[in-house]
Amino acid sequence: xxxxxxxxxGLVQAGGSLRLSCVVSGNIxxxxxxxxxxxxxxxxxxxxxxxxxxxxxxYADSVKGRFTISRDSAKNSVILQMNSLKPEDTAVYYCxxxxxxxxxxxxxxxxxxxxx
Numbered sequence: 732x733x734x735x736x737x738x739x740x741g742l743v744q745a746g747g748s749l750r751l752s753c754v755v756s757g758n759i760x761x762x763x764x765x766x767x768x769x770x771x772x773x774x775x776x777x778x779x780x781x782x783x784x785x786x787x788x789x790y791a792d793s794v795k796g797r798f799t800i801s802r803d804s805a806k807n808s809v810i811l812q813m814n815s816l817k818p819e820d821t822a823v824y825y826c827x828x829x830x831x832x833x834x835x836x837x838x839x840x841x842x843x844x845x846x847x
Contacts, residue, residue, distance in 0.1 A: 733757035733836050735826045740841030747845075748814045753826030753838055755807035760830040765802055765809040769822035769843075779824065780811060793819075816845045 739751040751767065766781025766789075780790045780800040788800055799812045809826065826838035 733759045733828075735828060735836055735838035737824065737826045737838045737841040740824060740843045742844045742846065743816055745816060745818055745845055745847050747816050748812070749816065749843060751811040751813065751824055751826075751841060751843075753809045755828050755836070759807070759828065759836065760832060760834070762804070762807060762828050763831045763833075764829045766800065766827050767809070767811045768825045768827055769820075770825070770840075771819075771822040774822075776825065781827070782809065813843070816843075818845045818847045821845050 734756045735753055737751060737753045739749060743749050764781055764783040767779040768776050769779050770776040778791055779794055780798055782788045782800045782802050784804060797815045801810045821844050823840040823842050825840045828836045
């Protein structure tokens with residue numbers, strides 16, 4: 732049973748920072764990429780940032796220059812450092828892992844609330 736467990740969400744004022752962590756446990760096949768998605772109320776889930784095992788990264792335009800994704804492949808974990816947070820960053824953030832067979836795995840989500 733594969734589990735993705737997120738931590739680090741919470742309430743922060745605009746301009747502040749948060750650090751999200753996600754650890755994968757269980758019998759997962761080789762991971763190809765890990766990343767973070769978010770879903771705000773009334774909106775579709777969207778990609779925030781992703782990083783492949785090879786080191787390639789992809790960021791949503793809205794977070795470039797503010798968020799940084801990093802991975803610890805040995806620990807099957809991914810970190811999202813979020814700086815200069817804005818109220819529009821408020822959402823439930825979901826950890827995602829994709830294995831080399833293109834199987835997707837999801838965490839249960841962690842809530843990030845940015846107050847103005």
